[in-house]
Amino acid sequence: MKSEINICWLRRDLRLEDNAALYEALRSPFPVLLLFIFDKNILSKLTDKTDARVTFIHQTLNTLNSRLQKSGSSILTRYGSPEEVWPEILNSYTVKSVYTNHDYEPYARERDDALAEYLRSEQIGFHTFKDQVIFEKNEITKADGKPYTVFTPYFRQWQQKLNEFYVKAYPIEKYAGNFLPLSPQEIPSLFDMGFETSDLDFPKKDFSSKLDLYEDKRDFPAEDATTYLGIHLRFGTLSIREAARAALAQKAEKWLSELAWRDFYMMILWHFPHTVSQSFKPAYDLIKWRNDESEFEAWCQGNTGYPIVDAGMRQLNKTGYMHNRVRMIVASFLTKHLLVDWRWGEAYFAEKLLDYEMASNIGGWQWACGSGNDAAPYFRIFNPELQTKKFDPEFKYIDRWLPAYKQQKHVQPIVEHAFARERVLKVFKEALNE
Template sequence: MRSALVWFRRDLRNFDHAALHHALRQAERVWCVFIFDRDILDSLPRQDRRVEFIWQAASELDAALDAQSRRVGGQGSGLIVLHDRAVDAIPRLARELGVDQVLANRDYEPAAIERDSRVAQALAEQGIGFADYKDQVIFERDEVLTQGGTPFSVFTPYRNAWMKKLEAFHVLAYPVDKYASRLAPKPAGALVPDLASLGFEPSNLAELKMPTGMSGARQLLEDFRRRIDRYKRSRDFPALKGVSYLSPHLRFGTVSIRELAGLAWQHGGEGAESWLNELVWRDFYHMILWHHPRVVGQAFKPAFDKVRWDDAPALFEAWCAGRTGYPIVDAAMAQLNQTGFMHNRLRMIVASFLTKDLGIDWRLGERYFATHLLDFDLAANNGGWQWAASTGCDAQPWFRIFNPVTQSERFDPDGRFIRRYLPQLARVPDKFIHAPWKMGGIDQSAAQLKIGVDYPAPIVDHAVARERTLNRFGVTKE
């Protein structure tokens, strides 16, 4: 090829990048573009942490591509950043630049697949090629199948097959630096638009001190590398610094999944093995979404579409706002609403509470997470919610129902996490922190807290809700 255009999406980095690697190897000149896609952005609120996170990452990538080109004697480069509909902008830009081919890294979400098909068709009509590559997962689509050649629906045998394949596959990077002299200069005046011109305002990312871009991912990875041996022991306790906090960076590709899997594989030990297991779950859910796109709106197990959920908007609103009267649930929702992050153990607890204690459709909770999570990923979010609701593949059995109080006692035993996000409970004694409604009048006075005034009474009785859930799911056996 004489020239090519690399379309960046959820892969905002200039290293170990499959599409960029292939473009630079095959073409004499390579431009890079990112689209703030109006088909996605126009429906978002004016303050959205994800848009600001992406904007920070794109700005850093623009500077990094320019520096990368100049280091090897190039004329400088950068990232062409547009605010437009991708289905219109990519064919138009490819035509204006006169490229032979557009290259991108593959996306597995149904809407993205349909978008890419439309772009490829428009390019073909102009005589321009389109190619996509695996980049955001280790193994995709049909790469890990049962011995009968069918997709897995249970995680453990999938993981075993995944691990065997990894042993033979090895984790290889896609080098970029050695070909960087082929990066083409940006068109004159092609600057990264500011947030205001995109129609957005700054969120609280700066206040949260959220590390963004490739440099932020590197900072978090180096910190986690020092803690990885403790991961298995600490990962379920939200008050501890136990997890990697890399999920937003995996979502937007400011870190390489191959580097992370390679690190875990080479490091070894129970902590690294446990973390690698979570990366396998990520591949598993992407595989499920690819083979079963109907899970976006339906239960993976069709029998569970017979479950009749309650229409309870007041209860749902209480859950969203963190006013359920169960401290571990309310603190978790406060964390999500304030920061865009929720600890993985807490995601399971609040999802179980919504579906099993409140009897509300998992799809409502899934949509709320999709709106508020900085690391929102359709495959993982859908998989996690269907797991908790017992409607998905290899899900929590419907007759196993999390007790929010015992979960709280086990995973936040001294109430540190609860008190961090529910300061009104700061003076509640440890023996009541998980169930403050059990305090008598004297204890409430001592804690300067009145249940039902300063903090809500439980909106549902767990024991009663459990029986209702068992009856609700009983229809699936008929």
């Protein structure tokens, strides 16, 4: 008879420390098999075959596998759609229960609902846990139980509720003896899955030295003053509780509030999944976007003639990262100066950002164009020149990413600021009936 086991299914929690589902699985009476599925439903949509995020996941799994092999276990990795892979797994093992962490994106919710039903029909337990946020879904609500849609009062409650309990690490080490003994398992190669290794550099996980000066310097893109943790929080190579513990220990309140923005947007996506494709404020879907393809292309390539915008887009294209202040400027420029639908920009960021996170990306884009939660009012239009004077006064960031500007070899602006400002005000006013 095959021995009875539990499975812990890793998705965006790729770590062996402080992981809620893994802890609960290991504490159970059955040995635990770790599973990761390279999901064809997701991978088939990626058009860039050198997508760095796939390389990042692949490298991380190899590291986890080597660590597990040292203690006689291994990670089982499959390439396929979950609907194909799960029946195959259940054929090969006698599974008592499946453990996994909550995922709040619409596709993930559907996938997990379908799996729950399938496992139920096979009389197999399915246990899910909060892991990727400090507070999820309905933990921070208004007095009437409805979700907050504005950040400031949400954050007030988030901060009040936060205590040691919510940031405590799950002590997995205590139960590490309960991994299923398993011969070394191979991880499918990137090539087998139709991908190639990316040559992008991935940010390191060291961040504590950044927290002291974060509040003062975070808005200046030439300073190396933010933590670059996005990718690690996205794929769970760092626990959000570890990040929050560091923020509390160092009294880095501003940085902590950025982690709360992340929770906020995940909560919004959970309650308002239609915001993936529709504006949070419905009137914004009446805007008559110009959607000029050649101007969009100029924006993508960093050829708008606005140096701060073009430097940002070049940083993104080259490194998979863009500074937050510049994300706000380029998003405002695309939606307001060029009147291109926020969904176009959102999709471009989704393709390029190493730290792409559906909830925060949609939240950020809708904020910038005015259609979202707690958004800047539509008549507040970032002036790229004034933003540069304030946040890159010595043109250090621009020189780094757009050297052609200093050499006076950069293109001329594709639209004049004052003209674009009047135009967007008129178009938005008409749509919003104001």
